[in-house]
Amino acid sequence: MPASIQHGRSANHTLRIVCPNGHLGFAPIKTGSFQIGCQCEPDLICADSGSCDVGPVPLGSDTSSSPRQWQVDDLETMLLASRRLGVPMIVGSAGDTGTNSRVDLFVGIIRDLARKHGLARFRVGYFYSEVSKEELRRRILDGDTVAGLDARPPLDLATLDATERVVAVAGIHPYTKLLDQGADVIIGGRSSDCAIFAAPAICQGFPEALAYFYGKVLECASFCAEPYGAKESVLGEITMDDVKVTAMLPEQRCTIASVAGHAMYERANPFFEHFLGGHIDMSQCRYEQYDERTVRVTGPSYVPAAELRVKIEGAGKIGERYVGIVGVRDPYTIANIDLVTAWARQQVVERFGKSGYELHFSVYGRNAILADREPLKAMPAHELGVVVQGVAPEKAMAEEVCMIATRQMFYARLPQVKGTAGGVAFLLDEVMPASPAYRWTLNHTMRLEDPLELFPISICETGV
Amino acid sequence: MMASRKLSEIAKTIRSKNAGVDKITFDVIFPDRATYDRVRESGVLSRAAVCRIFGVDAAQISDHVAFDPALAIKFTIYRQMPSGSPGDADIFGSQQYGPLLDIDVPRG
Numbered sequence: 366m367p368a369s370i371q372h373g374r375s376a377n378h379t380l381r382i383v384c385p386n387g388h389l390g391f392a393p394i395k396t397g398s399f400q401i402g403c404q405c406e407p408d409l410i411c412a413d414s415g416s417c418d419v420g421p422v423p424l425g426s427d428t429s430s431s432p433r434q435w436q437v438d439d440l441e442t443m444l445l446a447s448r449r450l451g452v453p454m455i456v457g458s459a460g461d462t463g464t465n466s467r468v469d470l471f472v473g474i475i476r477d478l479a480r481k482h483g484l485a486r487f488r489v490g491y492f493y494s495e496v497s498k499e500e501l502r503r504r505i506l507d508g509d510t511v512a513g514l515d516a517r518p519p520l521d522l523a524t525l526d527a528t529e530r531v532v533a534v535a536g537i538h539p540y541t542k543l544l545d546q547g548a549d550v551i552i553g554g555r556s557s558d559c560a561i562f563a564a565p566a567i568c569q570g571f572p573e574a575l576a577y578f579y580g581k582v583l584e585c586a587s588f589c590a591e592p593y594g595a596k597e598s599v600l601g602e603i604t605m606d607d608v609k610v611t612a613m614l615p616e617q618r619c620t621i622a623s624v625a626g627h628a629m630y631e632r633a634n635p636f637f638e639h640f641l642g643g644h645i646d647m648s649q650c651r652y653e654q655y656d657e658r659t660v661r662v663t664g665p666s667y668v669p670a671a672e673l674r675v676k677i678e679g680a681g682k683i684g685e686r687y688v689g690i691v692g693v694r695d696p697y698t699i700a701n702i703d704l705v706t707a708w709a710r711q712q713v714v715e716r717f718g719k720s721g722y723e724l725h726f727s728v729y730g731r732n733a734i735l736a737d738r739e740p741l742k743a744m745p746a747h748e749l750g751v752v753v754q755g756v757a758p759e760k761a762m763a764e765e766v767c768m769i770a771t772r773q774m775f776y777a778r779l780p781q782v783k784g785t786a787g788g789v790a791f792l793l794d795e796v797m798p799a800s801p802a803y804r805w806t807l808n809h810t811m812r813l814e815d816p817l818e819l820f821p822i823s824i825c826e827t828g829v
Numbered sequence: 830m831m832a833s834r835k836l837s838e839i840a841k842t843i844r845s846k847n848a849g850v851d852k853i854t855f856d857v858i859f860p861d862r863a864t865y866d867r868v869r870e871s872g873v874l875s876r877a878a879v880c881r882i883f884g885v886d887a888a889q890i891s892d893h894v895a896f897d898p899a900l901a902i903k904f905t906i907y908r909q910m911p912s913g914s915p916g917d918a919d920i921f922g923s924q925q926y927g928p929l930l931d932i933d934v935p936r937g
Binding site: 417418419420421422514515516517622625626628630631632633634635636650652678683686723725727733735736737738739740741752754756802803804805808 | 849919
């Protein structure tokens with residue numbers, strides 16, 4: 366049998382982490398590969414639970430994007446393994462957004478599970494990540510620029526006023542502090558994905574460059590393995606010299622291609638990973654096939670930041686929202702669908718004027734998904750689906766905006782249409798209430814004196 | 830020169846995904862060094878080609894790199910609006926790669 370990190374540790378000082386899920390609570394942990402991971406002597410079990418990918422609604426409305434029971438199930442799987450093995454468990458960016466309410470929710474679930482299973486007493490550490498609007502207002506007024514990322518302008522008061530809720534993205538610091546205080550379970554507010562894994566490694570004296578890379582490679586669980594299959598566990602091992610990662614599902618492998626491919630996943634640039642306190646440069650990384658299902662990586666470097674700046678994320682409410690759906694089959698109407706939506710929009714303008722609401726038409730079968738960037742927008746399909754969104758300050762108005770636009774597509778006046786009994790097909794002759802509409806108002810950075818200043822930590826005991 | 834082939838026939842992975850809330854990043858990953866080099870040298874995924882395909886200005890491309898360890902060409906473009914704003918119909922940015930599949934790649 367070839368050497369495998371599953372079958373024996375490196376002789377040197379190592380730290381092993383099992384990651385069972387790249388977005389805890391969003392889709393369930395596949396427990397088969399997780400149990401295999403738990404048999405490989407992990408020193409910790411860690412998972413990220415957050416993402417901006419779910420859009421601005423969860424942060425703005427302070428909700429999670431998935432049912433509570435899914436979160437309970439994943440936390441139960443991790444907690445029972447963590448307590449049985451006697452190793453710490455870390456979850457970052459609780460409940461998608463990492464807001465204070467999501468941290469409290471997860472801590473509450475941990476307490477409930479401890480009672481339910483009669484677990485022996487253990488220490489739960491947690492920290493918050495929300496930033497008050499007053500703090501940001503003070504900075505703007507003091508001229509302490511809250512700088513925009515990704516070509517956004519600096520934060521101004523109008524944008525701040527339009528913002529509902531703000532979180533800052535923590536680095537390793539609250540995690541290392543809680544680990545030093547003996548936390549057995551850590552529930553983190555919003556934090557960098559890689560920090561969740563880097564923190565315990567840095568606590569144990571492993572080099573920062575390797576530790577942050579270790580986090581980078583583990584944070585999405587089996588996304589760094591092939592063939593594609595999400596929510597399966599991976600096992601990582603860090604030494605003073607390298608990082609290794611291996612797939613736990615027997616059908617999956619970590620390969621040079623899959624691990625290097627993952628290094629560039631969902632980031633603008635594959636060479637740099639930024640976090641509070643600095644970044645790692647991955648341009649000199651070397652990837653080697655260590656055993657059949659394990660890749661070994663060396664060569665990342667760590668670059669401390671000259672100035673401590675923390676990323677902040679904020680969402681603001683635009684209004685209440687209703688959605689309508691219509692279909693179109695007449696080729697002439699399809700060819701003139703922009704005239705149909707323009708007619709419908711004009712009927713809304715006549716009722717409500719030109720402003721004070723938003724109205725959007727997503728034309729499926731033509732260019733709903735790419736909008737103006739669709740190269741085939743002049744070649745619509747033989748059948749279109751148009752999704753209408755009406756957004757307004759009050760529900761009643763949003764419903765009416767959406768209803769006028771949806772209903773009036775039926776009555777659109779096209780000069781040469783043959784069908785004069787109705788211009789569109791209704792799936793439902795009604796419009797449906799949807800989540801309120803929000804937008805990302807903040808994608809910015811602000812200066813910090815102390816990497817812990819926005820992230821108050823707490824520790825408590827639970828169990829029996 | 831022999832007939833060209835579609836990018837979807839020779840690439841291992843063609844994907845798009847949010848890179849933060851204001852950008853979408855595209856990864857085109859090849860199965861072997863020869864194919865990777867051929868596509869790079871052909872220019873069919875150059876900055877200019879990306880601008881042409883999506884109808885965007887060069888200023889809309891924030892990053893465009895060849896990533897040797899993954900045998901990948903990767904580029905990132907600014908979104909038309911932040912992810913999940915009303916009117917955005919691809920919150921994860923996960924279906925923006927469609928126009929890349931049928932790109933003709935000249936045979937070497």
